[in-house]
Amino acid sequence: MARMSMIQAINSALDVMMDRDPDVVILGEDVGYFGGVFRVTAGLQAKYGKERCFDTPITECGIIGAAIGMAAYGLRPVPEIQFADYVYPGLDQIVSEAARLRHRSAGDFQCPLVIRIPFGGGIFGGQTHSQSPEALFTHVAGIKTVVPSNPRDAKGLLISAIEDNDPVIFFEPKRCYNGPFDGYYDRPAKTWADHPDGDVDEGHFQIPLGKARLVTEGSEMTVLAYGTMVHVAQQVLTEHGIEADLIDLRTLVPLDIETIEKSVKKTGRCAIVHEATRTSGFGAELAALVQERCFYHLEAPIERVTGFDTPYPHSLEWSYFPGPIRIGEALERLAGAEA
């Protein structure tokens, strides 16, 4: 075991997989010699050579299109898109090509591809370095969408994603790269050094896709969250003294519906927290699923806490972010609602 930040844990997952499987290759803007703008691929080119970890032209369509061709050849490419906000030029290659290749060719071709994408705000990135576009991908048949919240999960989930034969979108909450973020931007930043999930096995291990994690257990309510919002929600629950099942979804598609259903049937109350914009966000899907499956167990309306339906503002970043006040208000409403 070693202490790792999420950056180090993802780097370790890539290292382990490149070492085990010569077909694993990394490509993306600045990922080679420099090691990526977030340093996630640092040292990998020096260790595995330029043919297995290399820089690319600035074309997300080209990066993902070429990765699809590499996957069709038999490689397992792990392209990096520098920021989630830049993925859109590659969207057609993801939606119309990678996602459908197995289906449209009836299994003649497959596309084992993991697209790593740092996402989310809280770093003063303005509207082009802060977005959370996960719902664009969960809406597409044929791709899996994974969002880790801590170093250990990031490594185990990434290894599973690379070993998976389907295309996976792997969203990395960049606000948590160096430490868990509890929503208080005005307090000293925490690191992973003293967080239990910063303890990461140095070797090969898997955390299966499609399995959620029960972070805390309690009978008052169920809180569904992923990525950065797991930590913010946990902080708010502690502050308000609410005993809740806090579920870190880890994979959005395929979703661990069993864990969600079991918990909501137990607690009778459910809140959903995500940073992405509200309308047609993944929270809408979660709310629909919960009411379809747990309606007769619900004692209060489902609460949805999200970012606002605006572009991510630069100077008003912390007004946009669904922080402790917005979440606290919703959880109090949920806890206090008459059955």
Place this chain on the structure above:
Amino acid sequence: MTGKQPGSNRPKLSLHVPEPPFRPGDEVDYSWLEVPEPDAIPRPDENADPASIRDLAYGLIRVLDFEDRAVGSWNPNLDPDTLLAMLRKMALLRAFDERMHRQQRQGKTSFYVKSTGEEAIAIAQTFALDRADMCFPSYRQPGILFARDYPMVEMINQIFSNAADPLKGRQLPIMYSAKDYGFFSISGNLATQYPQAVGWAMASASKGDDRIAAVWCGEGSTSEGDFHNGLTFGAVYNAPCVFNVVNNQYAISSYSGFAGSERTTFAARGIGYGIPALRVDGNDAPAVFSATRWAADRARANLGPTLIELFTYRADAHSTSDDPAAYRSAQERSEWPLGDPITRLKRHCIALGVWDMERQAAMDLEVAEEVLAAQKEAEKNGILGHGLHQPDVTMFQDVYEHMPWHLREQSEQAARERAHKWPE
């Protein structure tokens, strides 16, 4: 309402919208089209510096002259067996197209696309590639499958979307996939295969393989970003890939001017990328073969990609859903100066003394019989919409390698609906 300043003496700006030379009913006159002599630009060595051969992007590589002889430095000197094998494949494809078009008109399938007038391209090009090279086609290159002896019955099963369709009824007719034949799954979205082919070629190069990739799109889809992204990637990584642009002058109803042909050739797109660019008469099978072999040899020698523009004319409709009489002159096809690829190759073989009209007539009957036999065989497995199609559950398979719970639930719904619609 304009923003023009009062009193401005600057000229008024005007918007240019391209207009094709001929519209329905127009007399067609191709005298403006320059058709150079076969050896106008001699064949350079395969390892030529791209900067030294830029004129090839603006010329037209030809081998067959107007007396049906193969002449000049681009003449690949193909032996009679190869020429006749190409001729037969081209005739077979044309017979297949005629019959499949009629099947669509008879309601046995929803859609069909013919290769009429473009048969030399995919077929002569595939003859110039190795069998193991990987092809990333657009929708008008079934000639690749014909050249590689893919079973016609399987193609028709796919066209009919029937119970034996290798693609399980999931894809629009003619969007074949045949990995074992080096034929990538056709998308239907345009030019997406360009960066994919480069990625495949990069993988082949990084593994020290000796296979190259070839990719096709139409002149219309060179406007897509994917085309340019593919060329950028190909140039940056010196990928062993042959880029082909089939310039048949039409993107459905929009003539090539809407893709930029008023200003320059499509081959010239390669020059900005430092990629060697060839422009070839797409209706001249030996010339198509020769240019493709030049590019393939170059790629195989680690000299990187080549862009080939195959200049031709879409002699028929875009697809069964199109009516070209509504937008272009009917005379275009008959007046097209570069003729018909099958007629030209046939005349060349006759001029060589290895072929004659009787054998041609007999071959035409044979290929028609072959197609009919394949169709009858395929029809035993059903036609679109009339029983014998795939079970509903197959729609849910292969979305993922393993079916997740939400698709399992949805497939149960589909099964209930089916039982309701067709109670046994």
